[in-house]
Amino acid sequence: MSKPVVATASLAGCFGCHMSILDIDDRILQLVELVEFNKSPIDDIKTFTKMCDVGIIEGGCCNSENVENLLAFRKNCKILISLGECAIMGGLPALRNGIPVEECINEAYCDGPTVSLNKERILPNDDELPMILDKVYPLHEIVKIDYYLPGCPPRADLIWNALVALLTGSKMDLPYEVVKFD
Protein backbone atom coordinates (compact mmCIF):
# COMPACT_ATOMS: atom_id res chain seq x y z
CA MET A 1 0.00 0.00 0.00
CA SER A 2 1.36 3.45 -0.85
CA LYS A 3 1.90 5.98 1.90
CA PRO A 4 -0.74 8.65 2.63
CA VAL A 5 0.13 11.91 0.87
CA VAL A 6 0.26 15.17 2.84
CA ALA A 7 0.39 18.74 1.48
CA THR A 8 0.85 21.93 3.52
CA ALA A 9 0.72 25.68 2.89
CA SER A 10 1.07 28.96 4.71
CA LEU A 11 -1.38 31.61 3.47
CA ALA A 12 -1.73 34.82 5.54
CA GLY A 13 0.29 33.29 8.36
CA CYS A 14 3.75 33.71 9.86
CA PHE A 15 5.07 30.17 9.36
CA GLY A 16 4.83 29.68 13.12
CA CYS A 17 2.43 26.77 12.63
CA HIS A 18 4.90 25.12 10.26
CA MET A 19 7.59 25.62 12.90
CA SER A 20 5.27 23.86 15.31
CA ILE A 21 4.99 20.92 12.87
CA LEU A 22 8.78 20.69 13.03
CA ASP A 23 8.50 20.96 16.82
CA ILE A 24 7.34 17.32 17.00
CA ASP A 25 11.11 16.78 17.34
CA ASP A 26 12.42 13.29 16.56
CA ARG A 27 8.92 12.10 15.73
CA ILE A 28 9.55 13.87 12.42
CA LEU A 29 11.57 10.77 11.44
CA GLN A 30 8.51 8.60 12.08
CA LEU A 31 6.39 11.05 10.12
CA VAL A 32 8.68 10.83 7.10
CA GLU A 33 8.37 7.05 7.33
CA LEU A 34 4.58 7.23 7.61
CA VAL A 35 3.67 9.80 4.95
CA GLU A 36 4.79 11.22 1.65
CA PHE A 37 4.86 15.02 1.29
CA ASN A 38 3.54 16.68 -1.84
CA LYS A 39 3.08 20.45 -2.35
CA SER A 40 4.60 21.99 0.77
CA PRO A 41 7.21 24.52 1.87
CA ILE A 42 8.80 21.61 3.75
CA ASP A 43 9.98 19.92 0.53
CA ASP A 44 9.57 22.99 -1.72
CA ILE A 45 7.22 21.26 -4.18
CA LYS A 46 5.36 24.24 -5.67
CA THR A 47 2.41 22.61 -7.48
CA PHE A 48 0.27 19.57 -6.81
CA THR A 49 1.53 16.53 -8.69
CA LYS A 50 -1.15 14.13 -7.44
CA MET A 51 -4.29 13.87 -5.32
CA CYS A 52 -3.39 14.22 -1.64
CA ASP A 53 -5.00 12.61 1.37
CA VAL A 54 -4.47 15.42 3.87
CA GLY A 55 -3.98 19.16 3.30
CA ILE A 56 -2.82 21.25 6.25
CA ILE A 57 -3.16 25.02 5.96
CA GLU A 58 -1.94 27.75 8.24
CA GLY A 59 -3.00 31.39 7.81
CA GLY A 60 -6.28 32.93 6.69
CA CYS A 61 -7.06 34.55 3.34
CA CYS A 62 -6.01 38.19 3.01
CA ASN A 63 -5.54 38.39 -0.78
CA SER A 64 -6.62 36.83 -4.08
CA GLU A 65 -3.58 34.55 -4.23
CA ASN A 66 -4.46 33.06 -0.83
CA VAL A 67 -7.95 32.29 -2.15
CA GLU A 68 -6.62 30.62 -5.34
CA ASN A 69 -4.21 28.59 -3.27
CA LEU A 70 -6.94 27.53 -0.87
CA LEU A 71 -9.26 26.50 -3.73
CA ALA A 72 -6.41 24.41 -5.23
CA PHE A 73 -5.96 22.69 -1.87
CA ARG A 74 -9.66 21.92 -1.58
CA LYS A 75 -9.59 20.45 -5.08
CA ASN A 76 -6.49 18.34 -4.52
CA CYS A 77 -6.91 17.16 -0.92
CA LYS A 78 -9.44 14.71 0.43
CA ILE A 79 -9.21 16.10 3.95
CA LEU A 80 -8.46 19.75 4.74
CA ILE A 81 -7.25 20.94 8.14
CA SER A 82 -7.26 24.54 9.40
CA LEU A 83 -4.09 24.83 11.42
CA GLY A 84 -3.80 27.65 13.96
CA GLU A 85 -5.70 30.79 14.94
CA CYS A 86 -5.11 32.65 11.63
CA ALA A 87 -6.59 29.82 9.57
CA ILE A 88 -9.47 29.44 12.03
CA MET A 89 -10.40 33.09 12.66
CA GLY A 90 -8.05 35.30 10.65
CA GLY A 91 -5.67 35.82 13.56
CA LEU A 92 -3.50 38.89 13.91
CA PRO A 93 -3.78 39.87 10.21
CA ALA A 94 -7.53 40.17 10.84
CA LEU A 95 -6.88 43.03 13.28
CA ARG A 96 -7.30 45.15 10.15
CA ASN A 97 -10.85 43.88 9.62
CA GLY A 98 -12.45 46.91 11.23
CA ILE A 99 -10.38 49.35 9.14
CA PRO A 100 -11.11 50.21 5.49
CA VAL A 101 -8.49 48.77 3.07
CA GLU A 102 -7.71 52.23 1.67
CA GLU A 103 -6.82 53.49 5.12
CA CYS A 104 -4.56 50.47 5.75
CA ILE A 105 -2.73 50.95 2.46
CA ASN A 106 -2.26 54.68 2.97
CA GLU A 107 -0.92 54.04 6.44
CA ALA A 108 1.50 51.39 5.17
CA TYR A 109 2.82 53.23 2.11
CA CYS A 110 2.22 56.96 2.64
CA ASP A 111 1.30 58.18 6.11
CA GLY A 112 2.89 55.73 8.56
CA PRO A 113 5.52 57.14 10.94
CA THR A 114 8.25 55.05 9.28
CA VAL A 115 7.43 56.15 5.71
CA SER A 116 9.64 59.04 4.62
CA LEU A 117 10.56 58.54 0.97
CA ASN A 118 7.16 58.27 -0.71
CA LYS A 119 6.39 61.96 -1.30
CA GLU A 120 4.45 61.19 -4.52
CA ARG A 121 2.25 58.75 -2.62
CA ILE A 122 2.96 55.86 -4.99
CA LEU A 123 0.97 52.75 -4.15
CA PRO A 124 2.06 49.22 -5.18
CA ASN A 125 0.09 48.52 -8.35
CA ASP A 126 1.67 45.78 -10.42
CA ASP A 127 -0.23 43.05 -12.28
CA GLU A 128 1.99 40.52 -10.53
CA LEU A 129 0.71 41.55 -7.12
CA PRO A 130 -2.36 39.80 -5.74
CA MET A 131 -5.37 41.94 -4.88
CA ILE A 132 -5.95 42.65 -1.22
CA LEU A 133 -9.33 41.44 0.05
CA ASP A 134 -11.76 43.72 1.89
CA LYS A 135 -10.97 41.82 5.08
CA VAL A 136 -9.07 38.74 6.22
CA TYR A 137 -11.25 35.63 6.00
CA PRO A 138 -11.12 32.44 8.05
CA LEU A 139 -10.58 29.46 5.71
CA HIS A 140 -13.93 27.85 6.49
CA GLU A 141 -15.77 30.94 5.29
CA ILE A 142 -14.36 30.25 1.79
CA VAL A 143 -14.15 26.45 1.43
CA LYS A 144 -15.30 23.46 3.46
CA ILE A 145 -12.81 22.59 6.18
CA ASP A 146 -12.86 19.14 7.76
CA TYR A 147 -10.85 19.63 10.97
CA TYR A 148 -9.60 22.50 13.11
CA LEU A 149 -6.47 22.59 15.25
CA PRO A 150 -6.39 25.79 17.32
CA GLY A 151 -3.38 27.46 18.91
CA CYS A 152 -0.88 30.21 18.21
CA PRO A 153 0.93 28.10 17.31
CA PRO A 154 -0.96 24.84 17.83
CA ARG A 155 1.01 22.67 20.25
CA ALA A 156 3.25 20.14 18.48
CA ASP A 157 1.49 17.36 20.40
CA LEU A 158 -1.88 18.50 19.08
CA ILE A 159 -0.61 18.31 15.50
CA TRP A 160 1.04 14.96 16.12
CA ASN A 161 -2.03 13.47 17.83
CA ALA A 162 -4.25 14.68 14.99
CA LEU A 163 -2.00 13.17 12.32
CA VAL A 164 -1.72 9.88 14.19
CA ALA A 165 -5.51 9.72 14.58
CA LEU A 166 -6.07 10.49 10.90
CA LEU A 167 -3.45 8.07 9.62
CA THR A 168 -4.43 5.20 11.89
CA GLY A 169 -8.18 5.84 11.89
CA SER A 170 -8.23 5.93 15.68
CA LYS A 171 -9.95 8.41 18.00
CA MET A 172 -7.92 11.56 18.62
CA ASP A 173 -6.19 11.94 21.95
CA LEU A 174 -7.06 15.43 23.26
CA PRO A 175 -5.52 16.09 26.68
CA TYR A 176 -6.42 19.44 28.33
CA GLU A 177 -2.97 20.97 27.84
CA VAL A 178 -2.91 20.68 24.05
CA VAL A 179 -6.04 22.65 23.13
CA LYS A 180 -5.04 26.31 23.58
CA PHE A 181 -5.89 29.49 21.72
CA ASP A 182 -2.52 31.20 22.22
Add this chain to the structure above:
Amino acid sequence: MGLFNNLFGKKLPVETPLDKVQDTVSSAKEVIKTDIQKEVNMSNKVKFIIDGKECTAEKGMMLVDAAAENGVYIPVLCHMKGMIPAGSCRVCTCKINGRNMAGCTTPVDEGMKIENDTPELTELRKTIVEVLFVEGNHFCPACEKSGNCELQALGYKYQMMVPRFPYSFPPKAVEAGAGKIYLDRNRCIMCKKCIRTVHVDGKNVFAFRGRGAHLEINIDKTLAAKLTDKQAQEAMDVCPVGSILRKEKGFDEPIGTRKYDKHQIGSEIEKVS
Protein backbone atom coordinates in the same frame (compact mmCIF):
# COMPACT_ATOMS: atom_id res chain seq x y z
CA MET B 1 -11.61 40.07 47.69
CA GLY B 2 -12.09 43.26 49.71
CA LEU B 3 -14.11 44.83 46.95
CA PHE B 4 -17.02 42.49 47.46
CA ASN B 5 -17.00 42.15 51.22
CA ASN B 6 -19.05 45.25 51.75
CA LEU B 7 -21.39 44.53 48.89
CA PHE B 8 -24.08 43.44 51.27
CA GLY B 9 -23.02 46.09 53.75
CA LYS B 10 -24.16 49.68 53.94
CA LYS B 11 -23.14 50.95 50.54
CA LEU B 12 -24.84 49.42 47.57
CA PRO B 13 -23.84 49.65 43.94
CA VAL B 14 -26.06 51.70 41.68
CA GLU B 15 -26.61 50.78 38.06
CA THR B 16 -26.48 54.28 36.60
CA PRO B 17 -24.39 57.35 37.24
CA LEU B 18 -27.37 59.65 36.79
CA ASP B 19 -27.87 61.38 40.13
CA LYS B 20 -31.63 61.69 39.84
CA VAL B 21 -32.41 58.02 39.54
CA GLN B 22 -29.64 57.04 41.87
CA ASP B 23 -31.76 57.19 45.02
CA THR B 24 -34.64 55.23 43.53
CA VAL B 25 -32.31 52.55 42.27
CA SER B 26 -30.52 52.40 45.61
CA SER B 27 -33.68 51.86 47.54
CA ALA B 28 -34.86 49.22 45.06
CA LYS B 29 -31.52 47.50 45.53
CA GLU B 30 -31.95 47.81 49.28
CA VAL B 31 -35.18 45.84 49.04
CA ILE B 32 -33.60 43.11 46.91
CA LYS B 33 -30.65 43.01 49.27
CA THR B 34 -32.74 42.69 52.39
CA ASP B 35 -34.81 39.97 50.76
CA ILE B 36 -31.75 37.94 49.91
CA GLN B 37 -30.24 38.66 53.30
CA LYS B 38 -33.44 37.67 55.10
CA GLU B 39 -33.63 34.35 53.33
CA VAL B 40 -29.99 33.59 54.00
CA ASN B 41 -30.24 34.72 57.60
CA MET B 42 -33.13 32.41 58.34
CA SER B 43 -30.44 29.82 58.38
CA ASN B 44 -32.67 26.95 57.40
CA LYS B 45 -30.91 24.37 55.34
CA VAL B 46 -32.55 22.84 52.31
CA LYS B 47 -31.78 19.65 50.45
CA PHE B 48 -31.71 19.47 46.69
CA ILE B 49 -30.35 17.11 44.08
CA ILE B 50 -27.86 17.94 41.32
CA ASP B 51 -27.36 15.15 38.77
CA GLY B 52 -28.32 12.57 41.38
CA LYS B 53 -26.03 13.97 44.05
CA GLU B 54 -27.71 15.04 47.27
CA CYS B 55 -26.67 18.56 48.26
CA THR B 56 -27.37 20.83 51.22
CA ALA B 57 -27.24 24.62 51.46
CA GLU B 58 -28.88 27.63 53.06
CA LYS B 59 -32.35 28.18 51.65
CA GLY B 60 -32.33 31.08 49.21
CA MET B 61 -28.70 30.83 48.24
CA MET B 62 -28.19 31.16 44.51
CA LEU B 63 -27.82 27.77 42.86
CA VAL B 64 -24.32 28.36 41.42
CA ASP B 65 -23.00 29.31 44.87
CA ALA B 66 -24.88 26.53 46.64
CA ALA B 67 -23.58 23.99 44.10
CA ALA B 68 -20.00 25.20 44.58
CA GLU B 69 -20.34 24.65 48.34
CA ASN B 70 -21.25 21.06 47.55
CA GLY B 71 -18.33 20.55 45.20
CA VAL B 72 -20.39 20.88 42.02
CA TYR B 73 -19.15 23.30 39.38
CA ILE B 74 -21.71 25.20 37.35
CA PRO B 75 -19.93 27.38 34.78
CA VAL B 76 -20.58 31.09 35.13
CA LEU B 77 -19.18 34.26 33.58
CA CYS B 78 -21.28 37.12 34.95
CA HIS B 79 -21.49 36.12 38.60
CA MET B 80 -19.35 35.63 41.66
CA LYS B 81 -20.25 34.80 45.21
CA GLY B 82 -21.68 37.72 47.15
CA MET B 83 -22.66 39.66 44.06
CA ILE B 84 -26.25 40.60 43.33
CA PRO B 85 -26.99 38.33 40.36
CA ALA B 86 -27.53 39.80 36.90
CA GLY B 87 -28.22 36.67 34.88
CA SER B 88 -26.70 38.21 31.80
CA CYS B 89 -24.51 35.50 30.26
CA ARG B 90 -26.74 32.39 30.68
CA VAL B 91 -23.72 30.07 30.65
CA CYS B 92 -24.97 28.72 34.01
CA THR B 93 -28.23 27.49 32.49
CA CYS B 94 -29.38 24.34 34.31
CA LYS B 95 -32.51 22.26 34.00
CA ILE B 96 -34.29 23.00 37.26
CA ASN B 97 -37.40 20.91 37.96
CA GLY B 98 -37.58 20.29 34.22
CA ARG B 99 -37.11 23.84 32.99
CA ASN B 100 -34.05 25.66 31.70
CA MET B 101 -33.18 28.39 34.18
CA ALA B 102 -30.13 30.49 35.02
CA GLY B 103 -28.30 28.97 38.00
CA CYS B 104 -27.02 32.35 39.18
CA THR B 105 -30.50 33.89 39.60
CA THR B 106 -32.32 30.87 41.01
CA PRO B 107 -32.38 30.46 44.82
CA VAL B 108 -32.18 26.85 45.96
CA ASP B 109 -35.22 25.36 47.61
CA GLU B 110 -36.18 22.12 49.31
CA GLY B 111 -36.45 19.14 46.99
CA MET B 112 -35.26 20.92 43.83
CA LYS B 113 -34.13 18.57 41.10
CA ILE B 114 -31.33 20.02 39.04
CA GLU B 115 -29.64 18.76 35.90
CA ASN B 116 -26.21 20.30 35.39
CA ASP B 117 -23.64 18.09 33.70
CA THR B 118 -25.66 16.62 30.84
CA PRO B 119 -24.81 16.43 27.12
CA GLU B 120 -27.78 18.70 26.34
CA LEU B 121 -26.70 21.47 28.74
CA THR B 122 -23.05 21.14 27.79
CA GLU B 123 -24.00 21.68 24.15
CA LEU B 124 -26.11 24.70 25.08
CA ARG B 125 -23.32 26.25 27.15
CA LYS B 126 -20.75 25.58 24.46
CA THR B 127 -23.05 27.32 21.97
CA ILE B 128 -23.22 30.40 24.22
CA VAL B 129 -19.42 30.45 24.50
CA GLU B 130 -19.13 30.26 20.72
CA VAL B 131 -21.61 33.12 20.30
CA LEU B 132 -19.57 35.27 22.71
CA PHE B 133 -16.42 34.56 20.71
CA VAL B 134 -17.88 35.60 17.34
CA GLU B 135 -19.76 38.61 18.71
CA GLY B 136 -16.58 40.31 19.86
CA ASN B 137 -13.05 40.51 18.52
CA HIS B 138 -11.18 37.88 20.48
CA PHE B 139 -7.59 37.69 19.30
CA CYS B 140 -6.36 35.50 22.12
CA PRO B 141 -2.70 35.37 20.97
CA ALA B 142 -2.49 39.15 21.41
CA CYS B 143 -4.57 39.46 24.58
CA GLU B 144 -3.06 40.25 27.98
CA LYS B 145 -5.73 38.18 29.71
CA SER B 146 -4.96 35.04 27.74
CA GLY B 147 -4.35 32.12 30.09
CA ASN B 148 -6.30 33.84 32.88
CA CYS B 149 -9.48 34.51 30.91
CA GLU B 150 -12.70 32.79 31.96
CA LEU B 151 -14.30 32.89 28.51
CA GLN B 152 -11.23 31.32 26.97
CA ALA B 153 -11.11 28.79 29.82
CA LEU B 154 -14.66 27.73 28.99
CA GLY B 155 -13.58 27.41 25.35
CA TYR B 156 -10.91 25.01 26.61
CA LYS B 157 -13.31 23.15 28.88
CA TYR B 158 -15.71 22.54 26.01
CA GLN B 159 -12.87 21.94 23.54
CA MET B 160 -14.14 24.59 21.18
CA MET B 161 -12.01 23.97 18.09
CA VAL B 162 -13.91 26.58 16.07
CA PRO B 163 -17.13 28.53 16.70
CA ARG B 164 -19.98 27.25 14.52
CA PHE B 165 -21.14 30.81 13.76
CA PRO B 166 -19.58 33.30 11.33
CA TYR B 167 -17.22 35.86 12.88
CA SER B 168 -18.83 39.28 12.94
CA PHE B 169 -15.65 41.38 13.46
CA PRO B 170 -17.68 44.27 14.92
CA PRO B 171 -15.99 47.69 15.00
CA LYS B 172 -15.30 48.52 18.67
CA ALA B 173 -13.41 51.38 20.28
CA VAL B 174 -10.72 51.18 22.94
CA GLU B 175 -10.80 53.77 25.74
CA ALA B 176 -7.19 54.42 26.70
CA GLY B 177 -7.56 57.73 28.56
CA ALA B 178 -8.85 56.35 31.84
CA GLY B 179 -6.03 56.69 34.35
CA LYS B 180 -4.40 53.44 35.40
CA ILE B 181 -6.67 51.20 33.35
CA TYR B 182 -7.91 50.97 29.83
CA LEU B 183 -11.12 49.58 28.49
CA ASP B 184 -11.00 47.37 25.41
CA ARG B 185 -14.56 46.96 24.16
CA ASN B 186 -13.44 44.39 21.58
CA ARG B 187 -13.45 41.77 24.32
CA CYS B 188 -16.38 42.87 26.51
CA ILE B 189 -19.08 40.23 26.97
CA MET B 190 -21.52 42.62 28.70
CA CYS B 191 -21.48 40.73 31.97
CA LYS B 192 -22.05 43.87 34.10
CA LYS B 193 -19.61 42.73 36.77
CA CYS B 194 -17.59 45.95 36.57
CA ILE B 195 -20.77 48.03 36.80
CA ARG B 196 -21.85 46.18 39.92
CA THR B 197 -18.54 46.28 41.76
CA VAL B 198 -16.24 49.14 40.77
CA HIS B 199 -17.06 52.37 42.63
CA VAL B 200 -15.27 55.60 43.41
CA ASP B 201 -16.77 58.20 45.77
CA GLY B 202 -19.88 56.02 45.98
CA LYS B 203 -20.44 56.31 42.23
CA ASN B 204 -20.21 53.75 39.43
CA VAL B 205 -17.08 53.94 37.34
CA PHE B 206 -18.61 51.81 34.57
CA ALA B 207 -22.04 51.94 32.93
CA PHE B 208 -23.80 50.64 29.86
CA ARG B 209 -24.68 52.98 27.02
CA GLY B 210 -27.08 52.32 24.14
CA ARG B 211 -29.51 49.49 23.57
CA GLY B 212 -29.75 46.17 21.74
CA ALA B 213 -27.00 45.72 19.17
CA HIS B 214 -25.63 49.17 20.10
CA LEU B 215 -25.21 48.37 23.77
CA GLU B 216 -21.65 49.01 24.93
CA ILE B 217 -19.70 49.32 28.12
CA ASN B 218 -18.60 52.82 29.01
CA ILE B 219 -16.25 54.31 31.58
CA ASP B 220 -16.30 57.55 33.54
CA LYS B 221 -12.78 58.80 32.89
CA THR B 222 -12.77 61.34 35.71
CA LEU B 223 -13.76 58.74 38.28
CA ALA B 224 -11.47 56.12 36.76
CA ALA B 225 -8.54 58.51 37.13
CA LYS B 226 -9.05 58.31 40.91
CA LEU B 227 -8.65 54.52 41.11
CA THR B 228 -5.75 53.40 43.28
CA ASP B 229 -3.37 50.68 42.07
CA LYS B 230 -5.23 48.19 44.24
CA GLN B 231 -8.63 49.21 42.88
CA ALA B 232 -7.30 49.10 39.33
CA GLN B 233 -6.11 45.55 39.92
CA GLU B 234 -9.47 44.60 41.43
CA ALA B 235 -11.28 46.05 38.42
CA MET B 236 -9.05 44.02 36.12
CA ASP B 237 -9.61 40.87 38.18
CA VAL B 238 -13.37 41.25 38.30
CA CYS B 239 -13.63 41.35 34.50
CA PRO B 240 -13.93 37.75 33.32
CA VAL B 241 -12.27 38.64 30.01
CA GLY B 242 -9.52 41.01 28.88
CA SER B 243 -11.72 44.06 28.60
CA ILE B 244 -10.43 45.93 31.65
CA LEU B 245 -6.65 45.93 31.83
CA ARG B 246 -4.06 47.72 33.91
CA LYS B 247 -1.67 49.92 32.05
CA GLU B 248 2.04 49.13 32.08
CA LYS B 249 1.18 45.59 33.12
CA GLY B 250 0.62 42.47 31.14
CA PHE B 251 2.22 39.32 29.81
CA ASP B 252 4.11 39.09 33.09
CA GLU B 253 3.28 35.44 33.68
CA PRO B 254 5.06 32.93 31.43
CA ILE B 255 2.94 30.54 29.38
CA GLY B 256 2.52 27.36 31.38
CA THR B 257 2.13 29.11 34.75
CA ARG B 258 -1.11 31.00 34.14
CA LYS B 259 -4.37 30.11 35.84
CA TYR B 260 -5.92 27.93 33.13
CA ASP B 261 -2.80 26.65 31.38
CA LYS B 262 -2.83 23.33 33.19
CA HIS B 263 -6.02 23.39 35.25
CA GLN B 264 -9.49 23.32 33.80
CA ILE B 265 -11.85 26.04 34.99
CA GLY B 266 -13.97 24.75 37.87
CA SER B 267 -11.55 21.98 38.79
CA GLU B 268 -10.84 23.76 42.09
CA ILE B 269 -14.53 23.47 42.98
CA GLU B 270 -14.91 19.86 41.84
CA LYS B 271 -11.82 18.86 43.82
CA VAL B 272 -13.53 19.77 47.10
CA SER B 273 -16.08 16.98 46.85
